[in-house]
Amino acid sequence: MKIAVLGTGAVGTTIASKLIELGHEVMIGSRSKTNEKAIKFVNKFDTKATNGTFEEAAFFGEIVFNCIKGEFAIEALKSAEKGIRNKILIDISIPVNTRNGAPLSLIPELCNTNSLGEEIQKNFPDTKVVKTLNTMWNTLMISPSMLQNGDHTNFICGNDEEAKDKVKNLLKEIGWLEETILDLGDIVGSRGTEAIVLLWLRIWGATIGTFSLKVVN
Amino acid sequence: MKIAVLGTGAVGTTIASKLIELGHEVMIGSRSKTNEKAIKFVNKFDTKATNGTFEEAAFFGEIVFNCIKGEFAIEALKSAEKGIRNKILIDISIPVNTRNGAPLSLIPELCNTNSLGEEIQKNFPDTKVVKTLNTMWNTLMISPSMLQNGDHTNFICGNDEEAKDKVKNLLKEIGWLEETILDLGDIVGSRGTEAIVLLWLRIWGATIGTFSLKVVN
Numbered sequence: 001m002k003i004a005v006l007g008t009g010a011v012g013t014t015i016a017s018k019l020i021e022l023g024h025e026v027m028i029g030s031r032s033k034t035n036e037k038a039i040k041f042v043n044k045f046d047t048k049a050t051n052g053t054f055e056e057a058a059f060f061g062e063i064v065f066n067c068i069k070g071e072f073a074i075e076a077l078k079s080a081e082k083g084i085r086n087k088i089l090i091d092i093s094i095p096v097n098t099r100n101g102a103p104l105s106l107i108p109e110l111c112n113t114n115s116l117g118e119e120i121q122k123n124f125p126d127t128k129v130v131k132t133l134n135t136m137w138n139t140l141m142i143s144p145s146m147l148q149n150g151d152h153t154n155f156i157c158g159n160d161e162e163a164k165d166k167v168k169n170l171l172k173e174i175g176w177l178e179e180t181i182l183d184l185g186d187i188v189g190s191r192g193t194e195a196i197v198l199l200w201l202r203i204w205g206a207t208i209g210t211f212s213l214k215v216v217n
Numbered sequence: 218m219k220i221a222v223l224g225t226g227a228v229g230t231t232i233a234s235k236l237i238e239l240g241h242e243v244m245i246g247s248r249s250k251t252n253e254k255a256i257k258f259v260n261k262f263d264t265k266a267t268n269g270t271f272e273e274a275a276f277f278g279e280i281v282f283n284c285i286k287g288e289f290a291i292e293a294l295k296s297a298e299k300g301i302r303n304k305i306l307i308d309i310s311i312p313v314n315t316r317n318g319a320p321l322s323l324i325p326e327l328c329n330t331n332s333l334g335e336e337i338q339k340n341f342p343d344t345k346v347v348k349t350l351n352t353m354w355n356t357l358m359i360s361p362s363m364l365q366n367g368d369h370t371n372f373i374c375g376n377d378e379e380a381k382d383k384v385k386n387l388l389k390e391i392g393w394l395e396e397t398i399l400d401l402g403d404i405v406g407s408r409g410t411e412a413i414v415l416l417w418l419r420i421w422g423a424t425i426g427t428f429s430l431k432v433v434n
Contacts (some may be wrong), residue, residue, distance in 0.1 A: 023295075103405055105330045112329065112415070120288055152433045184419040192416030194429045198329070199409030202374075202401040209434055215420055216369045217428035 004029055004061025004083075006054050006076065008037040010138050011092055012067035016041065018142035020048045022173060029057025029080065035186055058083025063170070070095035071107060074123055084127045088163045090170075091117050091190075092133045092141070094197050104201055106194065119189025121159065128163035131190045132156040132171065132181075135200065136212050137193065150177050151213040157189030182215060203212050221246055221300075223271050223293065225254040227355050228309055229284035235359035246274025248293065267292060274307065275300025280307065280387070287312035287333050291340055301344045302330055305380045307387075308348045308407075309358070310336050311414050321418055323411065336405025338376065345380035348407045349388065349398075351371040352397045352408060352417065353429050356395025367394050369429040374406030399432060 005016040006029040006088045016026045028038045028051040038051035051057075058064050058080035068076045070093045077084065095110035110116050117131040135155060144150040154176055158164050158209055184192065196213070204213060222233040223246040223357035233243045238324060245255045254419075275281050275297035285293045287310045312327035327333050334348040348423040350358045352372060361367040371393055375381050387396055401409065413430070420428060 006365075073348070100330065103408070107407075108329065112325065113317065127425075134429050148433050151222065151364045155416075182418075182420070184421060184423050189419045191320070191322075191421045192413075195412040197417050199372075202406045202409045203432055206399060206401050207432065207434055211432055211434035214431045214433045215428050216365050217424055217426055 001021040001025070002027070002062050004057035004064040005067055005091075006030075006057060006064060006080065007067030007069070008035055008041065009067065009069065010120040011141070012065070012141055013037075013041050014138040015065055015067060015092070016049070018174060020025065020045055024048070026050075027052055027057040027060040029054040031076065037215055038089070045094050052179065054080040055083050059206065060193060063088045063166070065089075066091045066093050066120070068093055069098075070110070071098060073116060074119060077124060079119060081124065084124060085143065088128045088166060089120065089121055089124070090133075090167055091129055091131045094134055094194055096197065104197070106197070109194060112191065115188070115190035115194050116188045117157070121187045128160040129187055130156060130158035130160075130163050130167045131187060131193060132167060135193050135196045137210055140210060140212055144174075144176050144180070147210060148214075150175065150180060153180055153182050155182050155184050155189070155193045157187055159186045174216055218242070219277055219279050221274035221281040222284055223247075223274060223281060223297065224284030224286070224310075225252055225258065226284065226286065229282070230356070231355040231359055232256075232282055232284060232309070233266070239260055239390060241265070244269055244274040244277040246271040246297065248321050260434075264275070271297040272300050275304075278304065280305045280383070282306075283308045283310050283337070285310055285333065286315075287327070288315060290333060291336060293413050294337060294341060299366070300342065301331070301341060301409060302361060303345075305344055305345045305347060307350075307384055308337055308346055309350045311351055311411055313414065321325055321414070323414070328412060329408065332405070332407035332411050334374070334404045334411065340402045345375065345377040346404055347375035347377075347380050347384045348404060348410060349384060352410050352413045357391060357429055361397070364427060364429055365431075367392065367397060369431040370397055370399050370407070372399050372401050372410045374401040374404055374410065376403045
């Protein structure tokens with residue numbers, strides 16, 4: 001499949017690497033086509049990887065991953081608006097307020113009674129936003145089996161059932177066990193999963209090594 | 218031990234029942250000494266259970282549980298201010314904004330960059346606030362073994378190490394396994410554990426039966 005990965009940070013390149021490994025064609029999108037991180041990444045691979053602007057990548061992908069830093073996500077997606085129209089946007093971004101210093105907090109307008117997932121869906125009503133993978137370390141996103149043979153929870157939410165089914169299939173291709181993908185309903189569920197970052201950082205400070213959350217029942 | 222449980226709702230009476238079962242003397246605190254729920258509760262037990270005002274209960278207890286609804290907690294604790302001075306206050310309360318309707322949200326001033334746990338600690342600097350048990354169903358708080366033989370996580374945080382150690386011992390007496398009690402550091406950790414309610418309600422809607430969260434690593 002042709003897949004766009006918007007964002008050249010650790011999340012974007014980790015996701016892109018895995019998708020290329022699985023045989024997909026990936027275009028990395030960034031603000032500028034001459035983005036050094038994107039070019040460096042693409043040069044590591046053969047023709048399966050290319051790079052372009054956010055808009056070029058969005059047009060290229062049948063599915064688009066949003067791995068842009070939360071505070072820039074809406075603005076960056078606006079520059080790719082026509083490209084993401086009617087497509088599935090897998091949103092992994094967290095609306096961290098980098099202006100507020102430590103301890104880390106969320107952007108006030110994008111938490112509690114709102115979320116980045118919802119805000120993206122409101123701004124791009126023709127795009128099918130599916131929030132997932134945003135509650136864990138980068139490497140766990142693409143290697144769930146490195147913890148407890150993959151027996152921990154990946155939350156998913158979004159308004160379009162068909163879009164969620166397609167994303168679930170892609171998650172299974174990546175290595176997620178079907179029974180560990182927990183569907184929280186519509187995109188409003190992002191309020192809960194994005195807020196996990198406040199807890200996540202505390203668990204990170206209190207434990208040693210890679211961890212994740214599991215819903216037990 | 219003499220223990221005060223402030224609040225006559227499901228959380229308060231559940232906690233109080235367990236403490237009485239364990240042999241502790243419990244005074245239930247409420248706004249008025251003639252609170253019907255408190256009297257009804259006390260009448261079910263022998264002399265191990267009594268009831269009084271928030272202040273009377275706070276004076277009675279060597280340890281005080283805050284099981285008051287989040288939006289009324291600070292005000293109610295102010296009426297018991299002298300009673301809770303220099304004592305451990307185990308805060309189970311969540312600052313749910315009941316005025317905002319569905320979907321449930323937190324009180325804006327008590328989330329993200331603040332929390333009820335911190336706000337209580339700021340208002341009562343001589344009290345040792347320990348936040349715990351606030352991320353699960355009432356019955357799980359006192360019967361952790363009903364799920365996975367107790368193998369799920371109970372977060373704890375607070376500024377006073379000695380106070381946290383005492384609370385951990387009480388948790389173990391209730392039935393919590395030592396390795397399942399995860400210390401998240403100071404009371405600022407409440408931001409993360411209180412925000413879980415946003416996720417919790419979504420998981421509740423998506424799953425069947427009792428559940429809890431487990432940190433896996």
